[in-house]
Amino acid sequence: MARVDLQITRRQFLATGLAGTALAGTGMGPGRSNLSMRYPDPPWFATGEVVTTYNYCDMCPWKCGIAVQSVDGKVIKIDGNAPDPKSRGRLCGRGQAGVSFMNDPDRLQSPMIRTGERGEGKFREVTWEEALDYTAEKLLAIKDQYGPESLAIFGHTSGDFWFTDYFAQAWGTPNAAKPSSALCLSPRDEASTLTFGHAVGGHEPMDWEEMQCITLIGSHIGEDARNTVMQDFVEARARGAQVIVVDPRFSTAAAKADYWLPIKPGTDTALLLAWINVLITEERYDRAYIDQWATGFDELASHIQEFTPEWAAGITDLSADQIRTTIRVMADRSPQAVIMPGRHVTWYGNDTQRMRAEYLVNSLLGVYGRHGGMYFNKSPFLDSYPHPPFAVHGSSGGCSAEPGEESDVLPLGPSGKARADGAREAFLRGPTAMQELIDPMITDDPYRIAGLIVYGTNLLNSVPMPNRTIEALKKLDFVLAVDVLPQEHVAWADVVFPEATYLERYDQLSTVPHKTPFIQLREPAVPPMYDTMPGWMMARELGLRVGLDAFFKWETIEEYLNTRLRSVGSNLEKMHEAGGVIIQEGKPYLEDFEADGGTPFHTPSGKIELSVAELAEAGLDSIPVYEPTEEPPDGYYRLLYGRAPVHTFAKTQNTPDLSAVYPENELWINEDEAVALGYANGDRVWLENEAGDRTGPIAVKATQRIRKDAVFMVHGFGQQSSGLTNANGKGASDTKLMSRYKLDPISGGAGLRVNFVRLTEGG
Amino acid sequence: MSGHDHEGEILRYRTRQRIVHAVMASSFLILLITGLALVWGPLAFIAAGGWSRYLHRIAAVGFISVPFLYILLDRAGAREVLVESFQYDHDDVVWFKKMYRYALGRTSDMPPQGRLNAGQKLHHSAVIIFSAVIVATGIVLWGFKSSLSPTMLAWTAMIHDLSMLALTLLLVGHVFFTYVYKAWSSMATGYVPEDEMKLEHGKWVEELEHQVATGSES
């Protein structure tokens, strides 16, 4: 009898315990009494007690709050955490596959030290003691010989704080970088900082609830499956909001759009300038808003005189009519009409200027600080754990840095060396550009980088010019790879630290700048599998071995987290009981600032800077201009890339459930072009770029959904690692076709859509 | 052929014929059970997981091979059974009229019969015809199921099932007469008691005696 009772309790708990809001309106299903008893129970109904832990998802960088249910030390189900402002009780496909990610049999299971040549992937398993001692010894040798700046640290995913931010700053290297900066967000954040005096922030501050018009330029909601954004987008649309999508490809979002502008790749700035032209010449902009909150309008007005819709039509392959209609649709709904700041915006090397042009349109529509426009986000209040002053300012950017620890000041290392990525010379500003640290590893210019720690970054499948990266890996004195899976670059490491996944570890608190700033908890659902270790513990153990004891005074992670939480009147226990999230008050609208006479714009003028003096001083355009992008030569197509909803970057291709649903990428090519080339759907081809780099085979997807001058594939496939059962050799690698990039002179972003490919037969 | 072990017996089925019969009987029984598992819930456990479907196909190959095997092993016997099964004489007609007596185990006033009595002829001819139908529909269900519309699938399966009904009823009759007339040994050893054969297959025994007399033993 007791067993039966337990069973029923668990059933009800699993079914209804979490997604309360989701069920409220729809929980009309039949009760158990109606259910045929012959129907078999899932295996987890049989034994044990359900334990719920709170966490934030690590399957993509968006960090949805999740509730994890475990029975007998086995994770059973992950659901969205209802009170969490990111997930609201719902979750995307990748989040649902978290258990599959954790249980991937290909996981790294033990610390290892290299025995063969670099790149051979031959290792011996060692104890943590040996791996940590050996690594510390190597790091100290590099520090002694070349100085602390000679250690580069690359990090990605939510545990990167411990290495790329905390350890790097304590150790004293300014050469810590994240792909989420120069390979992704730098242009949008630098453009935002120049225009508004603050970065966009990881969670785009879109005031979705009242939005009436959404414009997406190269944003692929639906294929880019960020949970909250999908929820908000669908809800706004269902409410009647108009959707304008600018994309060379008929994306999922384009299929949902009221207006689809199939723009010629690389000409977005021309479209944006024409939109500005219409707003100003037709006097459809928000004059009162501009007068009160912006500077440089006159300069802008005269700048855009010549950029008429007719001028842009010839450049963009759109009609002047389309251009006029769409901006009028936006203007009619302003300020509840927003061009969404895209995420991966490093396209053509002029990306900060393009993002500025987007912000200028938004500014003329008067969206910033307005209901239904864009709100001002605020970081949650939370003290740092007390530590001695850092040896160097953090400048790796990304979204996991602790608020207030980033600075515009170009950081200098303890031995007086600045960043090796050419900041202030090759480009104006912004966080450390990862791709610019590869050359110094090869050339020793401006100084030698001898060591590299790679935390959770799929180095050879995310940084352009992978051949150059391999050359650099060969030349380094020491490489440490911290990862969950034997990704391609792990074979090039001297030491491998296998990390426990997010479901198996405590971690840094996640602090999300938001309309309602909030703090998310990560607590382990189950103990680490195999001989793996949480990242914080690795960083601490290394720190203690390289003389950074003062930075790692806490004995346990619980002590560390409790100390921080004390500053907001909480602790681990209270936060768990509160449902794993602490939500604070924000200051989202202009009226909140007007009340106390302050300004949300932290620019030199305290206003929106339509024209930026800093750019002019650096010899750059103070107002965006359109610069033509190089065109593909005959027989070549521009390589575009993007996302599948069930995969994140080059991280999840091996996850069994996700691989089963989307095992390999396809090459989207215009159907007419495919026919002309003699290819049909499903034919397998190899791709070759102008430099002769090849990847494949990849299945042709002959479709009407893409322009004739470009091909498209989902990023992250074509990985070459024999340790990845599901991902190895599946599809083609866009990264391997990126044998060049165009550096953005403002942000240091790497424009990646400047590679041209052709279809070929055979390997 | 005849040895001193078989005093008072006649060789009715040669070894090769018995091999053919064994192949047919065993494959048929496997087909019956594995097929029934798809029709009858209580037997579904046999089919659960699908292994019985493979067994069904293996047995089907055995069943389909029976005529070829017969021709290969005993061409004369094969021809004999085919020819005899479709030829009926006046005695056979009379036999059918009195069949109910035969079914009740009374042979004494049945008309004299050849190697195959009229019932056996009918049994054989029916088996041949329904086997052809079941093999044809079986091949369709095996190889071309996916190109059938639901209606055609139902028709094919229904005809397949009905053929099996016929063959199973024939099997029931076959077993019935084997039991009633103690004929188990004939397919086990090939020999049957001469006196019983005189009673049940009088013309055949006469023919055999005639052959022995004229020295044209086959």
Next chain:
Amino acid sequence: MASAFLLDMTRCIGCEACVLACKAGNELPVEMQYIELIERTSGTFPNLVGGFENHRCYHCTDAACVAVCPTGALFKEDGLTRLDRDACSGCGYCVQACPYGVPKMVGGRSSKCDACASNVGAGGSPWCVTTCPAQALQFGDREKILAEAKSRVAALKDRYPKVQVYGETQAGGLGLVLVLPDDPETLDIPADPPLVPVTVDVWKHIVQPVSMGATALAAVGAGVLGVIARRNHLAELKELEEQEKAGVAAGGSESTEEER
């Protein structure tokens, strides 16, 4: 009371969260998947209409798969089509019969959505419904679901002139009620799926039971009759033997019999 899903394809954004929530919640083996998002596009660049078919069990009231299932592994319950894989024989007739091409053979047995029978039985909703970021899915009493679908369609006419409810009448009424932005054919969904063929009913409900009954009767009859007949035959043989013995003394037996 019949239950049903509401699937609003004007909301579905093709993210496949439902696909993976279903896999995770039902602990499906890697190779098993109850929901599939299939891209459907019509037109030529740049005049395109695009969408997805959220391909999954339609839970027909008159379910062809249930009609053809030889073992009863597929059955109707609460208006939904359930599958007891333990009872599945793997004949694959359901794969053939389904007008929507839903059941798949996995590991030698049929595999399809069972509307999260276990979880719903415990008072929850199907996993796809609870996770759907687009809130394109609902689950509940079919009458309420139908009413909701109709009210949505009424509200969507401006944006989608051809918006419609799908599933009110098809296949006797579906347990998956769709709000479609356009004609179902644009998503390769049959506007009027074929009804369960009469032949199937005749075959399943007449031919098979009658055949089995007839066979059983014949077998029993043959058994009873066999005992009697064999006794007769043995008696006859005994008589014959005696006659023969007597006949050796008194002349041929056959003539005796013929005379009788």
